[in-house]
Amino acid sequence: MSISYLNGEWQAVEEAKISVLDRGFLFGDGVYEVIPVYKKKPFTLDLHLKRLNDSLKEIKLSNPRTTQEWTDLIMEGIERSGEQNAALYLQITRGADTKRNFVYPEKVVHTVFMMVSAASILERKVIKPYHFITLEDFRWNKGHIKSISLIAAGMIKNEAITQGADDAVLIKNGKVTECSAANIFIVLNGALITPPKSKYLLQGITRDQIIKVAISGGIKVEEREITPEELKQADEMFMTRSTHEAWPVGSLDGKPIGNGEAGVVWQEVDRLFQALKSEADS
Ligand code: PDD
Numbered sequence: 001m002s003i004s005y006l007n008g009e010w011q012a013v014e015e016a017k018i019s020v021l022d023r024g025f026l027f028g029d030g031v032y033e034v035i036p037v038y039k040k041k042p043f044t045l046d047l048h049l050k051r052l053n054d055s056l057k058e059i060k061l062s063n064p065r066t067t068q069e070w071t072d073l074i075m076e077g078i079e080r081s082g083e084q085n086a087a088l089y090l091q092i093t094r095g096a097d098t099k100r101n102f103v104y105p106e107k108v109v110h111t112v113f114m115m116v117s118a119a120s121i122l123e124r125k126v127i128k129p130y131h132f133i134t135l136e137d138f139r140w141n142k143g144h145i146k147s148i149s150l151i152a153a154g155m156i157k158n159e160a161i162t163q164g165a166d167d168a169v170l171i172k173n174g175k176v177t178e179c180s181a182a183n184i185f186i187v188l189n190g191a192l193i194t195p196p197k198s199k200y201l202l203q204g205i206t207r208d209q210i211i212k213v214a215i216s217g218g219i220k221v222e223e224r225e226i227t228p229e230e231l232k233q234a235d236e237m238f239m240t241r242s243t244h245e246a247w248p249v250g251s252l253d254g255k256p257i258g259n260g261e262a263g264v265v266w267q268e269v270d271r272l273f274q275a276l277k278s279e280a281d282s
Helices: 023-027 045-058 067-081 151-162 205-216 228-233 264-281
Strands: 003-006 009-011 030-038 086-093 111-118 130-136 167-172 175-179 183-188 191-194 221-223 236-241 245-252
Touching: 003 067, 023 086, 030 045, 030 264, 045 067, 045 086, 045 205, 067 086, 067 111, 130 151, 130 236, 151 167, 175 183, 175 228, 183 205, 183 228, 191 205, 205 221, 205 236, 205 245, 205 264, 236 264, 245 264
Parallel strands: 130 167, 130 245, 191 221
Antiparallel strands: 003 009, 003 111, 030 086, 086 111, 167 175, 183 191, 183 236, 236 245
């Protein structure tokens, strides 16, 4: 069951309403997190709450709750949803002002919104590699902020779909950044490679967990720039995202990557990641 929380009220998601003067609605003035929930437990919650705090700091919006208050709210949301495996969406905006005004209001009453929805994909019954294309990364230079202003991501995702693909690998200034809403990894010459953290991409929490388990499993990991040429030569490719974990990519711009199936390095990091999840659960 999908459940939502809006400024103190619990209700069905379709029932939740905000003011048209909400700065989130008018300006996309807010930040968000998507937290995976396994067996009713939020996974890597501390890292998501830290990134939420970092995003709030970047947009100069105070954090309306303490870590304990967020934890309590999140646990209540999971409990009320009744879901085992879920995606928990949390959004904070700078709230409603008395008129449309680019200047931040002096007194902010935050809008706090949360919804918990079933995420059957996290049960991972079928793993079918995605098809990606490459597109120009025309987004802004504050990609490390998990901002709700997501029109560029929507444009990219929909362009990929129009071209018959699932998503795009993005190229900015001749370097790979990430995907519309996921980080990217390639396997090349035996190394697992992902672009370094920068203001051009979101510092994905799944990305960091995958790097951690890969290193622990003896896989050579490189956090470095990837050129479009290297992307074409990749033996394997996968994306990482809280709602998908690590997910293989079978083709790029219509050409198969490796044999087009999930690769051996992906299989190994996925195995290690599943083990990490089980550890977190015990
Ligand atoms: N998106 N890069 C971008 C631009 C993203 O929007 C996301 C996540 C990621 C992966 O981050 P993480 O591993 O912490 O989920 C990378 C979320 C899930 C979304 O917008 O739905």
